[in-house]
């Protein structure tokens with residue numbers, strides 16, 4: 274039975290198409306640099322936004338009907354969500370999904386009941402996956418929503434809460450492995466603090482690291498060969514979250530010896546909340562060998578919170594795809610951690626959100642390739658550092674120079690050197706010409 278009866282399979286029709294239910298740029302089979310577009314852009318559906326969220330906010334209830342013909346909060350509804358999810362992914366040509374444990378099933382009266390429900394639903398999901406190209410990109414446990422996690426999970430002051438989190442974590446890893454998931458995500462929603470007055474920061478961070486270490490040990494023991502990810506975010510819901518941004522998370526992983534098993538899942542809207550651009554956090558992750566996967570969305574410059582909008586800003590997707598191409602691509606993928614605006618409440622809007630996001634990244638990919646082919650930006654950056662192409666420059670780069678010899682060179686030069694123009698305006702003009710120059 275179709276749950277999206279009036280919605281067709283979405284096809285590529287090209288940039289001139291005015292059909293709202295067609296791709297204008299995302300051409301899954303088109304080959305770019307020897308790889309199909311769909312393999313550059315491994316798009317994933319987020320179970321929570323797409324199949325669960327109804328647009329409820331602090332000021333009013335949901336506007337979208339995601340019951341899919343069943344009573345919300347029941348196992349029949351959980352199964353209907355699976356049916357809806359698979360029809361949705363198949364109609365859009367999406368080959369990946371991501372989930373939290375509690376997106377799949379309503380929590381039971383105790384862990385045992387919840388685990389039994391998870392066993393049942395993952396059996397059903399597995400049966401739906403068979404014979405399709407659909408795979409699990411990553412799984413995670415929701416260790417932030419239930420009141421028990423008001424002080425965090427790994428960072429909780431209560432050992433009972435910590436153990437409960439461990440049980441949820443263990444089961445979410447089991448489900449991820451059962452569904453063939455390529456990654457496992459830690460987003461530390463409440464792993465942080467509201468006030469230092471009641472917080473032992475070092476104790477909390479050590480406990481989070483210990484939980485992550487146990488997750489790695491357990492995952493590897495049951496044959497999980499994928500990547501664990503930290504998804505950095507500076508704030509919201511906690512005032513201060515420990516995984517503030519890419520740089521902070523990398524330092525944490527190295528401090529606790531977790532950097533061999535973990536990479537980062539960079540979310541656009543989280544980077545901007547941290548006061549960075551999306552491409553900044555991608556670059557920080559990439560140059561540290563830690564770029565794993567991406568939560569593709571965008572925020573709103575006028576609003577200071579995590580609005581999780583579908584990406585529409587092609588300037589941003591272009592610069593993001595440039596970072597991803599330069600990093601050699603993603604082992605993970607591009608998960609739309611994105612939701613429709615509250616007034617966009619129809620099933621057709623769900624499709625149009627994904628069409629917008631997929632087209633924005635496809636166009637970003639096409640334009641990033643055009644920037645690389647154009648060559649002016651790479652050339653400029655290369656020339657900008659050309660003064661290091663010298664014997665002394667190579668010595669400095671190799672860590673073999675001394676302060677004495679650098680000082681001697683500077684004194685001998687007998688001038689006040691200037692570094693050469695940064696040419697930001699020229700470079701921004703180059704981008705405009707590649708984006709809009711026809």
Ligand code: XUL
Pocket residue numbers: 373413458460504506540568579610
């Ligand atoms: C919240 C967020 C999460 C993670 C998974 O801001 O991004 O949905 O992606 O827990």
Ligand code: CO
Pocket residue numbers: 460504540568610
């Ligand atoms: Co996210």
